[in-house]
Amino acid sequence: MVYVVPYSHVIFLAAILFLLGAVCALARRTLIMILIGVEVMLSAVGLVFVAASMRWQQLGGQAFVIFIMAVAASEVAIGLALIVYSRRRTGTIDADRYNLLKG
Amino acid sequence: MSIYAVIFYILAVIIVTFTVMAITRRNLMHSIVFLVGSFLTSAVLFYLLGAPFLAIMEVVIYAGAIMVLFLFIVMMLELTPEESDWWGFVRPWLWPLGLTVVCLAVIFVYLIFASGSGHKLPLVMASPLTFGRFLFHKYWLGVEIASYLLFVALVGALYLGRGEDIGG
Numbered sequence: 001m002v003y004v005v006p007y008s009h010v011i012f013l014a015a016i017l018f019l020l021g022a023v024c025a026l027a028r029r030t031l032i033m034i035l036i037g038v039e040v041m042l043s044a045v046g047l048v049f050v051a052a053s054m055r056w057q058q059l060g061g062q063a064f065v066i067f068i069m070a071v072a073a074s075e076v077a078i079g080l081a082l083i084v085y086s087r088r089r090t091g092t093i094d095a096d097r098y099n100l101l102k103g
Numbered sequence: 104m105s106i107y108a109v110i111f112y113i114l115a116v117i118i119v120t121f122t123v124m125a126i127t128r129r130n131l132m133h134s135i136v137f138l139v140g141s142f143l144t145s146a147v148l149f150y151l152l153g154a155p156f157l158a159i160m161e162v163v164i165y166a167g168a169i170m171v172l173f174l175f176i177v178m179m180l181e182l183t184p185e186e187s188d189w190w191g192f193v194r195p196w197l198w199p200l201g202l203t204v205v206c207l208a209v210i211f212v213y214l215i216f217a218s219g220s221g222h223k224l225p226l227v228m229a230s231p232l233t234f235g236r237f238l239f240h241k242y243w244l245g246v247e248i249a250s251y252l253l254f255v256a257l258v259g260a261l262y263l264g265r266g267e268d269i270g271g
Contacts, residue, residue: 004107008220013115015210019203024126026199059237070249074256081263
């Protein structure tokens with residue numbers, strides 16, 4: 001039987017991608033880049049599900065990736081609509097400039 | 104090391120490079136294009152890991168729908184790139200990067216010592232027919248709920264995007 005790679009290597013790659021997404025969401029100040037960071041994190045989780053599905057030879061992991069994609073699509077639709085809305089109200093999409101409550 | 108392992112490591116390097124380039128660009132348009140490349144390479148990786156249907160869905164939904172939606176919004180808002188000096192751009196990266204290095208070290212050590220992490224993934228392929236039958240046989244309720252979620256997102260986006268009486 002032909003083998004691809006050890007399970008842990010795929011998990012480590014997914015961990016790197018997830019943390020890159022988290023760093024992007026934490027460090028960037030543009031709202032669109034924060035959403036992009038969340039997208040990268042969701043994609044990394046999908047990679048873990050596919051690898052686990054292959055590891056245990058069960059199709060349930062692949063089924064959950066479909067649900068993750070549905071959640072990601074609706075999250076992006078709502079998030080971008082919110083960004084357009086707040087840009088119209090405040091004129092900026094820089095997260096640091098939303099300081100209306102600041103004393 | 105089989106040819107599949109070589110392909111996996113090459114794909115991994117390409118994906119991480121594309122993602123790092125994407126999250127560090129100041130110009131939003133550049134980072135979105137790099138991210139499209141990252142998702143396309145992820146689709147090839149999904150195919151290698153035995154999920155051809157999910158590879159197609161990754162191209163269609165992530166690289167096709169979601170990233171094009173980002174492109175439309177960036178073009179619609181006529182954004183200017185972030186204006187800050189070099190240190191002002193780099194400073195917020197320091198503590199997340201520190202936490203990331205610590206986190207990766209912990210995961211690395213754990214994966215070395217965890218039982219079963221050396222288990223090798225066999226080369227198998229779930230055909231789209233098998234996968235579709237499984238999905239609609241066992242998770243039909245989840246599929247319905249996902250479609251309902253997409254409908255709610257559509258209504259919410261329409262409500263937030265309506266034109267009148269928005270002035271703050």
